[in-house]
Amino acid sequence: MPPAQQRRRRQAAQEESDEDVRQRSASPENSGSDGDERMGGIETDETSQWIKKLVRYALACDFARTPIRRDGIKEKVLGRHGREFKKVFAGAQKQLRATFGMEMVELPAKDRNLLTADQKRKAAKSQSQKEPTSNSYMLVSVLPTEFRTPTLPGPSRVASSEGEAAYTALYSTIIAIITLSGGELSDPRLRRHLQRLNATENMPSMNPNDNNAPNERADAVLQRMQKQGYLHKNVENKGLGDEDSTTWHVGPRGKVEVNHEAVAAIVRKVFDAGEGNEELEKKLQVSLEIQEGKAALAGVAEEEEAERQEANGQPGPSTRRRRRTRADAEEDDEE
């Protein structure tokens, strides 16, 4: 298409969209029975503009893997019409589902245990009985689960290029390890796991084909994982000279994107077991579903395998060998 024509089209498209808005407000609403009268023409126009803006904002945020923050919505989308939040948000959800097969889900609030002492005191003071909310959202796919494949990565994921695939594999693996260790992993333990993945120093960069930078420093990658909310690093300063108080947790985005089901799928893949493997399934059940109750045990469990074997009552000597296989399998997965 020649550019001149394109531009005309583009303009036309804009005009059309403006018209759409008007038409939409003019046309009788099919599903709504009440409340129609309240929809003044002008108000609808504005509302759909806000909805459009919010949808665009949500997609832009999610593309960068930054949370869609309520404050951001108010600032960037609604301006001084902050009171319209609920209505606009609902409309945007509808549009996201209908057009893109996505929706915004609220990210889990920060774990109480991970607040600094100061924050805890504040929280205790305000003592609101409400569930803590994060007021941030991310996009997830609402398509049937069969549609989640590497070729169809869903929101938040930038294509299935090699670099992206390696990155996804890494954060998913780390999240799986943390989750199976009871949701918390000390820094040295994480490093040990990374060593087995041959990823202590370097990790594949987002573009491993580039000769300039096929690798990135592992710390830089871990930092990105934190920034994007896949991981959360908790540093507690216990006082002078004390070290080793850094623990790793699953970040809010990680909890949503790599949920327990995904962790289970990773484990099945790594152990090369289909869903038919009852023994493994039982262990997964124990490790993933009764997580909360096991919190006390988790600190003791050194490895996910160890933990599962504990659950099974047979810490075996084969642990080391199995670990190796797992590391190898993961390496294969990443390549």
Next chain:
Amino acid sequence: MEEEWEPPLPAGYNETNRAFLQAFIARGTLTFREAQTVLAEIKSISMEEQVDPASIEMEEFSEYIKMAREAVEALDFDIRLTRRQAGAGERVWVFINAHSDPPTQMATTHTAEEMAYIKRLLDSMFEEYNTQRMEVMAVDEGQALKVSRPPRSRESGVNGRPNGENGEGAATPADRGLKHSEVLSLLSSLVAEGWLEKSRREFYSLSPRSLVELWSWLVETYNDPEDDWQNIKFCEACKEIITYGQRCSVVECVARLHDICQDGYWRTRRDKKCPKCETAWDGKHFVGERAVTSRAGFQRGRGRKSGGGRRSDLADAIAAQQAAAEDDGEDMED
């Protein structure tokens, strides 16, 4: 009152369309081959039987594109068709933001310093290395590194040349620029994100996606409507921006033609003459990296070090371009 409003969608828009749109957005661009893979997978899932990618016809793909386009148009997104300028001119469908400039487009994933660098990089592509005699519109690594830091007011000799900066650099005096290592990783991530392309000869240029997405911004930023000479020029045949192709042998003339467009174009013309100035068109004057690589100096440089590592090729390229810039008067082999 939130329930009665329904987003407008084309008739028959369903899960497969949504899945297709998700896959498209995640990639940013789609070629027909990629689309075949995606659609085959979607169909395999929805029909619960294996679908061969090769069985996906253009017609079906077009229908998906049409529906997707209708669905997102009202949201100021669009889908455009463009072609790769080099090679066989593969067609590329691009999912774009209808209102786009580098800040809104890339700011989400890059820091302010990186954005300032990207602006400097574009300036060097479309101003410094886009002269009447050498219309490269691409930079090699060395040139990309030269603009790591904002130009200083004092003459540094290397990048002291103010290149029509419209206050961008001056506006952020605190901008210390990027370290070379940071530039290299930024370049590689821009390549990975599909904004830049890196050629076999290691030149960085704007990808088809960037050219489509940044179309109006580029024209607005780098072209002066008052001027006869335009930094951004268009192919005589397809009217798209040209950054890789052929040029009229008259240096002042702005007629340009894509290699991929030339066959069709000359078929419609009586003689092979420049449509603007009527000079015979020899097809041996280039814009894009070949403005450098077709030079005798560059080829001599390559010949001498044949089989050498990449780095030396690069050094040669830089040397060759500098040499070429010096003996600009003596032209290409003809």
